[in-house]
Amino acid sequence: MLGKISNVVLVLVYYSILTSSYSNGYPLSTQNRWIIDESTKQRSKLVCGNWAGHLEPMLPEGLNKKPLKDLVSQLVNQRFNCVRLTYAIYMWTRYENNVVEDTLRDLRIHKEVVKGISKSNPSLLKMTHIQVFDTLVKELGDQNVMVLLDNHVSKAKWCCNDDDGNGFFYDKYFDPLEWMQGLSLVGKHYAGNSVVVAMSLRNELHGPRQNKGDWYHYMSEGAKTIHKANPQVLVVVSGLNYDTEFHFLKRKPLKLNIGKKLVYETHLYSWSGVGILNLKETWTMQPLNKICANSLEALDNQVGFLRSGSDAAPIIFSEFGFDESGSNEEDNNFLTCLQTYLVGNDLDWGLWAFQGSYYLRDDKAQVDENFGLMDSSWTHLRYPNFNEKFQLLIRKIQDPTSKVSNNESILYYPLSGQCVKVNGRNELEVSSCETKDRWIHDGDGGNINLVKTNKCLTSNGEGFPVTLSNDCKSKNSSWMFVSRSKLHLATTNIQSDGEYLCLQKDSNSPTILTSKCICIEDDDDSTCLNNPQSQWFQLVPTNNNVQPSTQAMFYSQPKMRDRNIKTSSYASKLCKSQSLVRKFGQTVGLIVFFFTLLF
Ligand SMILES: *[C@@H]1O[C@H](CO)[C@@H](O)[C@H](O)[C@H]1NC(C)=O
Numbered sequence: 001m002l003g004k005i006s007n008v009v010l011v012l013v014y015y016s017i018l019t020s021s022y023s024n025g026y027p028l029s030t031q032n033r034w035i036i037d038e039s040t041k042q043r044s045k046l047v048c049g050n051w052a053g054h055l056e057p058m059l060p061e062g063l064n065k066k067p068l069k070d071l072v073s074q075l076v077n078q079r080f081n082c083v084r085l086t087y088a089i090y091m092w093t094r095y096e097n098n099v100v101e102d103t104l105r106d107l108r109i110h111k112e113v114v115k116g117i118s119k120s121n122p123s124l125l126k127m128t129h130i131q132v133f134d135t136l137v138k139e140l141g142d143q144n145v146m147v148l149l150d151n152h153v154s155k156a157k158w159c160c161n162d163d164d165g166n167g168f169f170y171d172k173y174f175d176p177l178e179w180m181q182g183l184s185l186v187g188k189h190y191a192g193n194s195v196v197v198a199m200s201l202r203n204e205l206h207g208p209r210q211n212k213g214d215w216y217h218y219m220s221e222g223a224k225t226i227h228k229a230n231p232q233v234l235v236v237v238s239g240l241n242y243d244t245e246f247h248f249l250k251r252k253p254l255k256l257n258i259g260k261k262l263v264y265e266t267h268l269y270s271w272s273g274v275g276i277l278n279l280k281e282t283w284t285m286q287p288l289n290k291i292c293a294n295s296l297e298a299l300d301n302q303v304g305f306l307r308s309g310s311d312a313a314p315i316i317f318s319e320f321g322f323d324e325s326g327s328n329e330e331d332n333n334f335l336t337c338l339q340t341y342l343v344g345n346d347l348d349w350g351l352w353a354f355q356g357s358y359y360l361r362d363d364k365a366q367v368d369e370n371f372g373l374m375d376s377s378w379t380h381l382r383y384p385n386f387n388e389k390f391q392l393l394i395r396k397i398q399d400p401t402s403k404v405s406n407n408e409s410i411l412y413y414p415l416s417g418q419c420v421k422v423n424g425r426n427e428l429e430v431s432s433c434e435t436k437d438r439w440i441h442d443g444d445g446g447n448i449n450l451v452k453t454n455k456c457l458t459s460n461g462e463g464f465p466v467t468l469s470n471d472c473k474s475k476n477s478s479w480m481f482v483s484r485s486k487l488h489l490a491t492t493n494i495q496s497d498g499e500y501l502c503l504q505k506d507s508n509s510p511t512i513l514t515s516k517c518i519c520i521e522d523d524d525d526s527t528c529l530n531n532p533q534s535q536w537f538q539l540v541p542t543n544n545n546v547q548p549s550t551q552a553m554f555y556s557q558p559k560m561r562d563r564n565i566k567t568s569s570y571a572s573k574l575c576k577s578q579s580l581v582r583k584f585g586q587t588v589g590l591i592v593f594f595f596t597l598l599f
């Protein structure tokens with residue numbers, strides 16, 4: 001009898017392990033600067049696409065182009081695990097009963113748009129706006145995508161101008177009471193819905209009415225309102241000046257009584273100055289090393305400090321973007337520099353934007369989004385190299401639960417988004433970031449060793465491939481940071497005293513050479529405008545020592561909300577096979593369980 005009972009217990013334990021080892025990533029909470037899945041205590045890295053639903057039609061974009069299910073699959077295929085879904089407060093406080101079809105008619109929306117929706121998503125036309133949002137949230141959840149609900153504006157329209165009436169408390173359309181009423185309605189509506197993991201207070205506060213007094217007051221009131229309506233969600237707080245400015249929190253931290261739910265968000269584009277510094281430099285008119293170094297320093301000073309110290313909290317870089325045609329040089333330069341910040345600090349982030357087009361924007365119908373991940377047909381990527389460029393950003397580079405020391409680094413090449421590995425000829429080259437090669441830099445001027453070997457990077461002179469060598473005492477194996485951006489790694493050129501030779505990717509092969517350094521004099525009177533980005537290499541600390549190309553290396557465990565996902569993405573294939581394993585396990589468990597009871 002005792003044997004039988006212990007069998008039953010064993011089977012039950014086995015069964016519960018099988019069913020509980022997959023979490024759906026809900027609810028999330030914070031642990032210092034990290035966002036954590038409360039059920040597994042593992043880090044959850046938010047990799048979000050912004051999906052606009054806050055413009056006049058109050059309808060998430062793209063529903064005229066493709067069935068909703070296919071739109072969401074596009075995101076999943078690019079390995080996003082989160083959507084920052086934007087909405088207008090008035091949708092909840094004034095138009096909660098309005099039907100989509102009527103709104104579109106009143107807006108005199110172009111016939112083609114309505115035709116498109118009735119073809120791709122016919123059932124949505126007769127719904128209220130809120131019902132469409134619910135349908136979208138459901139579909140995102142079914143495909144394992146988390147939702148950060150973002151209050152973008154009060155009155156539905158494009159954001160932002162200084163005088164748009166939506167910028168700050170008491171602006172024409174920004175009544176604080178109606179705003180709180182709206183936040184409360186949204187919070188309650190999605191309370192207990194495991195897809196909605198976070199809610200923001202308000203996107204990009206801006207305009208002439210901005211002041212710190214109101215900021216502290218209403219951020220506290222708004223956070224309390226959300227937390228009361230929906231205690232499970234993360235509460236996302238945005239800064240002043242288009243969400244670029246938090247420096248005032250150094251003197252007076254924001255004290256909120258909302259448990260482990262406070263997260264900050266910040267935004268940056270090539271044209272924004274960082275915070276009050278308003279760097280009037282542009283990304284093509286100034287030495288690039290200098291503007292990148294200045295911007296990253298300013299970012300740390302305005303925002304980055306929030307992730308350390310006794311009040312440390314996570315930062316979601318919830319908006320940045322670039323002209324995805326790839327033809328805007330300023331955006332390209334900006335993006336490569338910002339990548340080093342996102343990767344170096346392993347921040348959670350949100351790309352502006354997922355949408356390839358708008359139904360209606362600033363009174364124009366069927367407008368293209370140049371910053372869109374999708375093209376105007378929502379079929380292809382606008383930027384064909386997206387996957388290569390963003391491959392390291394989507395990964396969990398730091399794992400707060402890891403016991404591995406943090407002194408190993410990935411050697412990153414942000415211009416292409418690739419990582420450095422040693423090839424069969426013992427030379428260095430850029431390749432996929434799935435490479436297992438990790439490096440340890442012995443400090444400025446020291447060796448760069450390949451982990452678990454006695455070998456180090458060595459320069460073989462100007463124009464020659466960099467190789468892995470046993471001669472680590474030589475000057476050719478001693479590497480220092482020679483520009484303020486810290487993105488140039490150089491050895492001294494023995495042949496011409498005082499000069500440096502910098503790592504550089506060869507222009508027509510993956511090989512890495514050493515070559516004369518480009519524009520490393522980034523002091524104030526430098527006028528060197530050559531593009532140094534072929535020489536930007538970054539040592540990115542990592543302690544996530546899991547074998548690459550297993551799911552643990554990615555942003556989070558694939559979640560198991562939907563067992564019938566139809567996407568081709570790697571994560572969901574994995575998800576599918578795991579859920580098969582789980583189902584099999586459950587079935588076996590149950591059969592064994594009943595047999596144990598019988599005999
Ligand atoms: C890296 O960290 C490990 C563990 O803390 C330590 O044993 C090792 O000496 C460190 N290596 C270097 C080069 O600092």
Ligand SMILES: *[C@@H]1O[C@H](CO)[C@@H](O)[C@H](O)[C@H]1NC(C)=O
Nearest residue numbers: 459460461476492493494495
């Ligand atoms: C070391 O680097 C110099 C250039 O700085 C080069 O001329 C020389 O050949 C290199 N030595 C070796 C052993 O590769």
